[in-house]
Amino acid sequence: NAGVTQTPKFRILKIGQSMTLQCTQDMNHNYMYWYRQDPGMGLKLIYYSVGAGITDKGEVPNGYNVSRSTTEDFPLRLELAAPSQTSVYFCASSGGDITTQYFGPGTRLTVL
């Protein structure tokens, strides 16, 4: 039981490039989330999903897209990377209780 896994762990992008951050959970959780964590700013919700085929915007969705074709996977897509997207990205999942979230180890993204 691996919990929530994220790949890659680190990535450097040039401005305008695109990439997909991968997130997989093996706990059969319905709820999945993407957060970004900037220094001194805590965690900001980007997108979330309440089940396969259903996604919704969080606090800071601009510049990102998500999909949820299966219960296990919740990839985050950056289409045109900008320096403002330099951050640490965390994926999380939860079962019926949204207050108990299990986080992945994070992806540190730098856009130059």
Next chain:
Amino acid sequence: TQLLEQSPQFLSIQEGENLTVYCNSSSVFSSLQWYRQEPGEGPVLLVTVVTGGEVKKLKRLTFQFGDARKDSSLHITAAQPGDTGLYLCAGAGNNDMRFGAGTRLTVKP
């Protein structure tokens, strides 16, 4: 503007000292969570408080939810170097949670 304000932002103490960190909001939450995050890792849930005035203890950690369910505190007794980390509070909404910016605690041996 943070929905949840945490204070202090940074705290550095010696092993064996006691400390309290705070989480305050102008909003009422149905529940409030405390997470701890270590460098290079994701946050890990410590506790959830639900009832106004509720006190929960986890070994040397004591969590309290304010009577009006707008604020919470975390008290650590006899801090140890293993308590070092970023302590985040979070409040639950309908389908999501909002996090504070955290208190970064360093406990020196």
